[in-house]
Amino acid sequence: MRVTVNRKAHFNAAHRLYRKDWDDHKNEQVFGKCSNPHYHGHNYELIVSVTGEVDPETGFVMDLKKLKELIYQEVELPLDHKNLNTEVAEFRNLNPTAENIAIVIWNRMRRKISQDMDLSVTLYETPRNFVVYSGS
Amino acid sequence: MRVTVNRKAHFNAAHRLYRKDWDDHKNEQVFGKCSNPHYHGHNYELIVSVTGEVDPETGFVMDLKKLKELIYQEVELPLDHKNLNTEVAEFRNLNPTAENIAIVIWNRMRRKISQDMDLSVTLYETPRNFVVYSGS
Amino acid sequence: MRVTVNRKAHFNAAHRLYRKDWDDHKNEQVFGKCSNPHYHGHNYELIVSVTGEVDPETGFVMDLKKLKELIYQEVELPLDHKNLNTEVAEFRNLNPTAENIAIVIWNRMRRKISQDMDLSVTLYETPRNFVVYSGS
Amino acid sequence: MRVTVNRKAHFNAAHRLYRKDWDDHKNEQVFGKCSNPHYHGHNYELIVSVTGEVDPETGFVMDLKKLKELIYQEVELPLDHKNLNTEVAEFRNLNPTAENIAIVIWNRMRRKISQDMDLSVTLYETPRNFVVYSGS
Amino acid sequence: MRVTVNRKAHFNAAHRLYRKDWDDHKNEQVFGKCSNPHYHGHNYELIVSVTGEVDPETGFVMDLKKLKELIYQEVELPLDHKNLNTEVAEFRNLNPTAENIAIVIWNRMRRKISQDMDLSVTLYETPRNFVVYSGS
């Protein structure tokens, strides 16, 4: 009996959509106001979803207190109240679109979640724009 | 690396559940108060979900500004503040249930989204009733 | 010790913004697409707020089961799945704007709520547009 | 054309996480404050999702009025305003974790939904913790 | 320039509506299923609202980190994952209705908030039932 357990979390960050190897004009042309060199920001809402067997002893797929703590260590501490472009190593040469942020979070979480469990990451950039990445 | 990008949109419309080839009594028996001949209406909340490869150049599956514009052209312009039964061609002979509205929206959007991407449509008729259609 | 108790409810209805004594052109000029003669509709979300002394015996300002039942009788039964313009007596000669609908609901509820209590009505026409009427 | 129709419902219940065959110390060690012997409680939000062919006659996968009534009979009546540990037969020897409650609800609903339809249950224990069970 | 700052918080608890000086029959007659002797529970959502002058030096009415910490000490620690009737001193002889819980929280917070500021407490017992208490 495989069940998916989900935990919501939250972080605030500044970013801009931007490629170093493009000039400002091209960045602005492709990314519009999201490329503003002075940055803008978001309240990112995150759902981390872990699918696995229910442990017959505890009735848990995974202790949600542990999942909450993992999200704190792997996502909130490194990303909350940060400038994604200048302060987060993974985005030094990677455009921090919602898609790429979700993939970065998935990679960070994947290392910490048991390999017999599936992992999916849902990231809301705004209440109207969100992305889902499940690792393939 | 395939990611799903999602965009929420909104439209208001009047409708009634009704088959022309049934008499009023049978319509009322099957569809209850949803068949009221004077119409009622909803704030339809829509999520359009597109799954595809992340373009390594932009970091986008698809520019969400473009998806927003497509939803405006294909869904909001033709359906918002309309009477679905009398003013929207697809429902001239099709009962505008949430299921059928989702399929109509999916068909309209499918023509505009690149064929190497998957498409799914989620439609909330009320905050408690919603449907999902993914094309098969 | 005066406390405000609030109960949320919900109804779906069709309407159009329209004055009988104006021609179609003027209605369309003032009310735009909201004046579509074929009607459109909304999921109206309602909050009824009653302020009064806490009864020291029950700990209630008012039994919320009773408030829920009053809203059902006074608002949901007469308005849900109805066409406000053609099926609801109060709007025969009154434009069913959110403001006027809130006033109509307040008047209906006011007759049923004890006069030593204050009454306020909040009506969401869409998730982004809402009105509040408190009786003066 | 298979569509998923979803209905949201709600129930309030008390519970504690607890195994009879463990002593209080071990229950407290594994389940923390969720094991408080005096119980705590939740507003459980439930989404029941049914996937099937759209009936070409009605435009329904399944009449949502019927699904709403089934949820009332199978979930709300037996679980709402109850103590899950002491008043619900399925949890006499089963720890009422969100995972197990979702499985119990799925089993109750599965018996009532036509076998050519797929069934999935989403259960929110809090706005930040939720689980999904689809029967395998 | 007076501004209201608001902080949302959350706690889960079990309770029953019940007066010791009434017999079970009268409790059940007045409070219905909310009086179930085995308890039920809720995810209580809380908004604490503090109104005061904006400090021209910091731009704060009150540091929200400090308000968050006060709510944790005065509300979450004593009420979260508790049985309100049996484990919280204020309810030993007070019926834990939403009204009374809001008053208890207001009294606890009032002692900790500077007297030149106004205080209001909003408590959601369910997403559809909530109360507001402002101290008079």
Place this chain on the structure above:
Amino acid sequence: MRVTVNRKAHFNAAHRLYRKDWDDHKNEQVFGKCSNPHYHGHNYELIVSVTGEVDPETGFVMDLKKLKELIYQEVELPLDHKNLNTEVAEFRNLNPTAENIAIVIWNRMRRKISQDMDLSVTLYETPRNFVVYSGS
């Protein structure tokens, strides 16, 4: 008959809490991680509330299309996708706390709303922190 009409809007921006006349150490001590020199950001959710007499001719306090357009001109155009500290004139010497942003928005809107109407501004900095300013 005075009614309050409310319109929700949204903008994303970067900011940091910071006083130029304090050194970095003091800024960090008072404002914590909100003072990060690389900025962070938010999805600000805004509610603009206008209270006035219902015009008996239109049934409107104020045409919400007009209010929506005013919010776009006065708030969204100048603040959306901006860095509040470096790109918005009002914050050149004013700390962009939620309180101060609400006051700035209120001042901008006040000039455009008829003086016989009351104005209130609610600003969500995060889903858990929000402020209200009504002009006094």
